[in-house]
Amino acid sequence: MDRYSTLTEQLRARCPGLELREREPMAAHTTFRVGGPARLMALPRTRAEAEAAVRTAAGLGIVPFFLGNGSNLLVADQGYDGFVVKTGGLDQVREVNRRLRAGSGISLARLANAALGRGLTGLEFAHGIPGSLGGAVVMNAGAYGGEMVQVLASVTCLDGRGEVRTLPAAECGLSYRHSLFSDRPDWLIIE
Numbered sequence: 001m002d003r004y005s006t007l008t009e010q011l012r013a014r015c016p017g018l019e020l021r022e023r024e025p026m027a028a029h030t031t032f033r034v035g036g037p038a039r040l041m042a043l044p045r046t047r048a049e050a051e052a053a054v055r056t057a058a059g060l061g062i063v064p065f066f067l068g069n070g071s072n073l074l075v076a077d078q079g080y081d082g083f084v085v086k087t088g089g090l091d092q093v094r095e096v097n098r099r100l101r102a103g104s105g106i107s108l109a110r111l112a113n114a115a116l117g118r119g120l121t122g123l124e125f126a127h128g129i130p131g132s133l134g135g136a137v138v139m140n141a142g143a144y145g146g147e148m149v150q151v152l153a154s155v156t157c158l159d160g161r162g163e164v165r166t167l168p169a170a171e172c173g174l175s176y177r178h179s180l181f182s183d184r185p186d187w188l189i190i191e
Contacts, residue, residue, distance in 0.1 A: 003060050004040050007083065010060075011042065015052040019043040026075040029067060029086060031130060035075025038065075038084040045089035047103075047190055053085050054188055055162030063160070063186045068105060068132030085188065087134055095120075099153060104134030104189040108141070122151040134189040138181040140174045149174035160186035 001009075011018055020042055026035030042064075044050040057064050064085045067073070090103035093114045100120065102111050108126040111133055115123045125146025129136060137155060140148050152169040159165055173180035181187055 003062055004083065007057060007060055007062060008040060010056050011053060014056060015049055017045075018049045018052060019045075023079075024084070026070075026080060026084075029084075030070035030073045030075060032070075032072075032074060034077070035073075036077045036079030038080045039082055041084040041086060043086050043089055047090070050085065050087070050090060050188060050190060051158060051162060051164070054158045057083055058160060058162050064188070066134070066185070066188050068135040069107060069130065071131040071135065087132065087188070090134075090190065101191055102133055103191050104132060104137070106133050107131070108133060108136055122146070126151075133191075137172070137189055138179055139177050140179050141177075147174075155181075156190045157181070158188045158190060160184070164190075 008020060011020060020040065022040055023037040024041040025037050027033050042053040044053055054064060062083050064083045065080065067084050067086045087105035090105035093100055093102040093106055093111060095118055100115060108129045108131055112123040112127040125142060125144045129141050129143055131141060136148050137152065142148065154166055154168050155172055156164065156166045181189060
């Protein structure tokens, strides 16, 4: 049995609610609608499911590829012979002390609308950016004079071993189209 079969078997046993798809066409998950199949894809809808996916993969020496909205992502027709964790189901948003806490899979447009609906400002620049919150943090996305560094308070993530970390924005290394997470592709932003 290879590592991916073992991963599938372990995830089904440890986290029966986690949606797993084998040989999933990546074209269905990118804005350009191109790309062959991913060997294995997990679609967590909760933090616990995301943690199970990352920790189980880490235990087998598998580094997942984290996928948000698939904005500006090109995947070869041959596909991706690896493990993809799609964060789109991590899209909850709530207000805590006049700040938004949002899952990494929420679209920036939806997050900006949530801020607007609560009378919160600062995310107006993000409305037209086609990505998800997680990807926006990774690259410190920005437009129209605004950037994520201006609105981010903290980030909760899973490191490459699946350990939960909460970092204040000042420790995220946010600079022009770059962050600490750009250099650590094995870290998953949760919220």
